Every structure is written in C-alpha cells, then in structure tokens.
Amino acid sequence: MRTLVFIPAWNEEAALPGVIGDVRKAIPQADLLVVDDGSTDATAERAREAGALVASLPFNQGLGAALQTGYLYALRNGYDVCAHLDADGQHPAEEVARLLAEVTADRADLVIGSRYHAGAVAGSGDYRPTFSRRIGTSVFRFFLTLATRQRFTDTTSGMRAANRRVMALFSQHYSPDFAEIESLQLAVRQGLRVEEVPVRMLERAGGSSFLTPLRSAFFIFKGLVVLLVGQFRPRHVETE
Amino acid sequence: MLPFAAEAGQVHLTSQTRIVAAVLALVFMLMILELIRRDRLQERYSVIWFVAGLGMLAGAAFPGLLEVVANLMGVRNTNVALFSIVLLLLLGLALNFSVIMSRQAAQITRLAQERAIEKALAEKQGAGGNGNGASSEEALQSEEHRLEG
Numbered sequence: 001m002r003t004l005v006f007i008p009a010w011n012e013e014a015a016l017p018g019v020i021g022d023v024r025k026a027i028p029q030a031d032l033l034v035v036d037d038g039s040t041d042a043t044a045e046r047a048r049e050a051g052a053l054v055a056s057l058p059f060n061q062g063l064g065a066a067l068q069t070g071y072l073y074a075l076r077n078g079y080d081v082c083a084h085l086d087a088d089g090q091h092p093a094e095e096v097a098r099l100l101a102e103v104t105a106d107r108a109d110l111v112i113g114s115r116y117h118a119g120a121v122a123g124s125g126d127y128r129p130t131f132s133r134r135i136g137t138s139v140f141r142f143f144l145t146l147a148t149r150q151r152f153t154d155t156t157s158g159m160r161a162a163n164r165r166v167m168a169l170f171s172q173h174y175s176p177d178f179a180e181i182e183s184l185q186l187a188v189r190q191g192l193r194v195e196e197v198p199v200r201m202l203e204r205a206g207g208s209s210f211l212t213p214l215r216s217a218f219f220i221f222k223g224l225v226v227l228l229v230g231q232f233r234p235r236h237v238e239t240e
Numbered sequence: 241m242l243p244f245a246a247e248a249g250q251v252h253l254t255s256q257t258r259i260v261a262a263v264l265a266l267v268f269m270l271m272i273l274e275l276i277r278r279d280r281l282q283e284r285y286s287v288i289w290f291v292a293g294l295g296m297l298a299g300a301a302f303p304g305l306l307e308v309v310a311n312l313m314g315v316r317n318t319n320v321a322l323f324s325i326v327l328l329l330l331l332g333l334a335l336n337f338s339v340i341m342s343r344q345a346a347q348i349t350r351l352a353q354e355r356a357i358e359k360a361l362a363e364k365q366g367a368g369g370n371g372n373g374a375s376s377e378e379a380l381q382s383e384e385h386r387l388e389g
Contacts, residue, residue, distance in 0.1 A: 056360075
C-alpha cells in the first residue's frame with residue numbers, strides 16, 4: 001500500500017514544520033506532499049527544510065484547488081491511499097493514521113475525521129468551536145444530511161483519507177469555492193462509501209480563522225446554494 | 241390631441257436621427273474590426289458584437305422593423321419594446337461572459353495545478369540524485385513521458 005499524506009498550506013510557516021514532524025512520526029510509511037497555495041511567506045521553504053516535497057501553486061487558488069492538487073498528484077503517481085490534514089496544527093497526525101487504517105482495510109472509500117461525532121472526547125487544550133462556527137456547523141449538518149440521506153456531523157472537516165476511486169473523482173470534480181461540503185455530497189451521490197470517524201482536534205497552533213460573523217453568514221448562504229445546485233448535478237460515470 | 245394619441249405607438253425617426261444611428265452602427269462595427277485586427281479581440285467573441293451592430297444598422301435603415309417586432313411582442317409602445325430587447329440582449333451577453341469566465345477560471349486552476357505537480361516531481365527526481373546528472377528539466381520531460389505512457 002503506497003500512502004500519500006498531503007497538507008494544503010497557505011501562509012502557515014509557523015505551524016507547518018510541527019505538523020510535518022508530527023506526520024512523519026505518526027505515519028512513517030507515507031510520502032509527504034505540501035501543497036503551497038501561493039503563500040507569500042516562507043511556507044514552501046519551511047516545508048522543504050522539514051523534509052516534505054512541495055508543490056507550489058503559482059498564485060493563491062483557494063483550499064479546494066489546493067486539495068485537488070493533492071488528489072491529482074496521488075492519482076497520477078499511483079498511490080493506493082491518501083490523506084490530508086490542515087496545516088495549522090489542529091489535526092493530530094495519529095488521528096490521521098486511524099483514518100488511513102479505515103481506508104486501507106477497505107471499510108470505506110472516503111473517511112472524514114469528525115470532531116463532533118459521538119465518541120470524540122474533548123480533553124484540555126482541545127478544540128472548542130466559536131459561536132458562529134457552531135451555527136454554521138449545525139446548518140450544514142442538517143442540510144447535508146437531508147441532501148445525502150446519510151448522517152454527517154462534521155461537514156467542514158479538513159482531515160480526510162481516501163482511496164483511488166475518490167482520487168479519480170476529486171481530481172476531476174472538486175468545487176474550488178466550497179470544497180468540503182460539496183465534495184461530500186458528490187461522493188455520496190456517486191455511490192462511494194463515505195464514513196465519519198470521531199477524532200480529537202486541537203486549538204489552532206498558528207494563524208487565525210478566516211471566519212467573522214458576517215463572513216460566516218455569507219459562507220452559510222453560499223453553502224446552501226451550492227448544496228441545492230449539487231442536488232441537480234448529473235451523476236457522473238466513474239472514469240477509472 | 242387625437243392625432244397625437246393615434247400616433248402614440250408609432251416611431252418617429254427623422255432622417256437626421258436615422259443617419260446618426262446608421263453612422264454610429266457603422267463606427268461601432270469598424271471598432272470591432274479594428275480590435276480584431278490588433279489582436280485585442282478574438283474572432284469567436286466578436287460574432288455577437290457584429291450581430292448587434294447589424295441590428296442597430298437595420299433599425300436605422302428600416303424603422304418599420306421595430307414596429308413589427310413590437311407588435312409580435314404584443315407591446316403597444318415601440319420604445320418599451322426597444323428597451324426591453326436591448327436589456328435582454330445585454331443580460332444574455334453578461335451571462336455569456338460569466339460562463340466564459342468560469343470556464344477560463346477552471347482552466348487557469350488546472351494549469352496552475354499541473355505546473356505545481358510537474359515542478360514538485362522534477363524537484364523530487366533532482367533530489368533523488370540521478371547518477372547521469374540529468375537536469376531537472378530532463379527529469380521533468382521523462383516524467384511526462386512516463387505519465388503519457
């Protein structure tokens with residue numbers, strides 16, 4: 001089983017080396033790719049120093065495009081399974097290893113690390129969502145569950161593991177603006193097995209969240225439009 | 241009052257306004273031609289503008305045409321018909337541009353991704369220490385062949 005772990009990073013020079021070290025320790029058998037999404041700081045250099053291969057997008061393209069780059073790289077280079085996690089240090093690498101184990105055991109095509117799933121125990125220093133994020137989370141949870149008829153608790157989680165069927169799908173179709181939610185809807189609609197696994201997440205180690213209340217409201221509105229439109233998208237035939 | 245009321249739906253273009261309109265339409269089409277000639281507008285995006293120019297010219301040459309169209313639309317006031325048609329045309333054009341823009345945004349993203357991946361692969365092969373001292377450029381090309389094969 002060839003395994004790729006990729007980390008989308010945009011201006012995360014502070015937290016990224018720690019994350020890379022974490023992944024190398026917890027998942028030593030995996031190749032490591034950092035997708036530098038047009039960072040203007042030393043993200044790419046820090047990643048190389050920490051021993052990761054770096055794919056630098058020439059300009060900032062958004063999280064969706066960065067993630068798709070990772071899926072495309074994994075597909076092209078014959079990896080059997082891949083996983084990605086956030087670059088800001090919120091995602092412990094040993095939890096990613098658990099997601100990978102699910103995919104490797106072929107219990108699911110796509111596995112999502114959920115911080116809200118029953119069984120995700122919060123300890124000290126662990127992730128505590130803000131008020132506006134909690135609202136957004138419940139709205140998306142409700143509508144995505146409605147749209148897919150499958151229960152999702154953490155729709156915006158950026159910690160995932162996937163096999164080649166998912167790589168083939170996501171490298172072709174991945175919304176650049178609304179990556180996390182639409183991709184789940186898409187995967188379920190294509191008949192892929194999507195599973196949530198409860199995970200621990202930590203408070204951010206560096207950088208700051210982009211969510212302000214106004215942005216959150218807009219984010220939620222956009223998400224609902226995307227979900228609605230997604231319900232009318234054709235079901236694509238698998239290419240691989 | 242009566243003749244005025246009877247003429248409410250009629251278009252009254254003096255020959256002067258018709259000439260001005262025709263000249264404007266011609267100038268407009270010449271501008272399009274010049275933009276194409278200077279490679280600032282691609283032919284495939286110019287067709288719609290030529291159609292618009294010809295429409296302007298036709299309206300100036302045959303004012304009766306507009307009345308026919310207004311009648312077909314069931315609009316009594318030809319001015320309203322004219323503005324509605326122009327507004328719908330512009331709406332369609334704007335939508336067309338959004339579609340083109342979306343397609344190009346997707347193409348740019350894919351291009352950026354391909355370049356990022358190719359550079360990463362070249363870097364990886366370079367770090368692998370090719371004994372024959374292949375440059376990263378050659379490594380990139382061999383990788384391309386492998387992908388195509």
